[in-house]
Amino acid sequence: MTAVRPLPRPTTSPSIDAPRRSRLAPVFSRQLRFLSPRGPGSAKSASALLLATTFSLVAIGLIMVLSASSFALAAQGQSPYGTFLRQGLWCALGLIALLVFARIPLRLYRRLSRVALLGSFALAVLVFTPLGVEVNGNRNWIAIGSMTIQPSEFLKFSLILWGAGVLTDRVNLQRNPRHGVVPVLLASGIALCLVLAGRDLGTALILAPVVGGLFFFTGARLRSLMLGAGVVLFAVIIAVLSSPNRLKRILVWLDPSGAGAAEGLGYQGTHAVYALAGGGVFGVGLGQSRQKVHWIPEAHNDFIFAVLGEELGLAGAALVLILFATLAVAIVRIARLADNPYAICLCGSALVWVLGQAVVNIAVVTGLIPVVGIPLPFISYGGSSIIALLALVGVLLSCLRTAGTTRDAVGSG
Structure with missing residues (x-):
């Protein structure tokens, strides 16, 4: 019986119809691996992504603060670099805070968060003492010599640290869920009352979603969250109706073409839109903004995005939006890598804080919502804000x- 020889495999020759591997495929695959929340070196890449995005936003902020403030300072006979140098000092202090806080273990955060919260409450109360400073109708600052501090920024920070620890404390929640919920609601209510007492509605509009994020990322029911949102909305309506200035701002926003709107309370918003429209695609050039010259008051603060859009155009504004979106990706990756209830709650609340504040600021500058005093994270001028964010x-x-460690390593969460 003769053995049957196997047929030789047909040699594959390149064919016109055969699919080709794109030269860009390795580039895209590397990017997808970089965005993957798991895999070897993922923690290192997540930290690199977070730091690269943060430092990029801070660098853009320093450049725009210099551009937006230099002309006004020079016109007043002062050094055009004064505001820029102060912001640079705040960024340096914030960098030190970043390095220190990055080395502190989460277990220590849980232990010290109560002291931090009480300290931030004490600073918030000092606003109503002779140390308090009122700016544009808002009493939200403390003056210590030549230095001013905005306690509400540190109040948000400490409330996140403490609230996340209380809401993820398994021992208390197993006994009675109200042991965690009630204290957080009480502390949040006190914080909101202190901020609203200083007539700072903008900060309250950010603080309320941050508190909601604490409950959302610890598994609160949707019905409870909707009820809380309704209470906050009712409080905002009362705050608006009780202030003629706020009510007029909303009326001007609803009818921007009304007589005198561009000269009255709609002045900033109108000229911010002019600045964005005048920037075009690639802008008029760094330092060449026209609207920052006597048209947009405090251009280096809440309306710095308008100056950025005019000088760097749609391309520069889109770059800032991409950086904030990348920052969100980095925070989500860190939350998934940590895999701990306390860390997840911290990351989620931080995401709500940074992204929510950025969205509100950009919406104000573009005229999508009425004008409220909200700085653009990492970019607007402000020492308390940049230190707290870093x-x-x-x-x-x-x-x-905490990635790859046991849950007991960070406490009872």
Whole structure:
């Protein structure tokens, strides 16, 4: 019986119809691996993504603060670099805070969060003492010599640290869920009352979603969250109706073409839109903004995005939006890598804080919502804001240190 020889395999020759591997495929595959929340070196890449995005936003902020403030300072006979140098000092202090907070373990955050919260409450109360300073109708600052501090920024930071620990404390929640919910609601209510007492509705509009994020990322029911949102909305309506200035701002926003709107309370918003429209696709050039010259008051603060849009155009504004979106991706990756209830709650609340504040600020500048005093995170001028935000980035880096560890390593959460 003769053995049957196997047929030789047909040699494959390149064919015109055969699918070709794109030269860009390796590039895209590397990017997808970089965005993957798991895999070897993922914690290192997540921290690199977070730091690269944060430092990019801070660098853009320093450049725009210099551009937006230099002309006004020079016109007043002062050094055009004064505001820029102060912001640079705040960024340096914030970098130190980032490095320190990144080295602190989460277990220590849980222990010290109550002290931090009480300290921030004490600072918030000092606003109503002779140390308090009123700016544009808002009493939300403390003056210590030549330095001013905005306690509400540190209040948000400490409330996140403490509230996340209370709501993820398994021992108390197993005894009675109200042992965690009631204290957080009480502390949040006190914080909101202190902020609203200083007539700072903008900060209250950010603080309320941050508190909602604490409950959402600890598994609160949708019905409870909707009820809380309704209470906050009712409080905002009361705050608006009780202030003729706020009511007029909303009326001007509803009818921007009304007589005198561009010269009255709609002045900033109208010229911010002019600035964005005049920037075109690639802008008029860095330092060449026209609207910042006597048209947009405090252009280096809440309306710095308008100056950025005019000088860098749609391309520069889109770059800032992409950086904030990338920052959100980095925070989500850190939360998934940490895999701990306390770390997840911290990351989720931080995401609500940073992204929510950025969305509100950009919506105000583009005229989508009425004008409220909200700085653009990492970019607007402000020492308290940049220090608190960079310290928050340090906390997020600390959350990465829990990746692959047991839950007992960060406390009872």
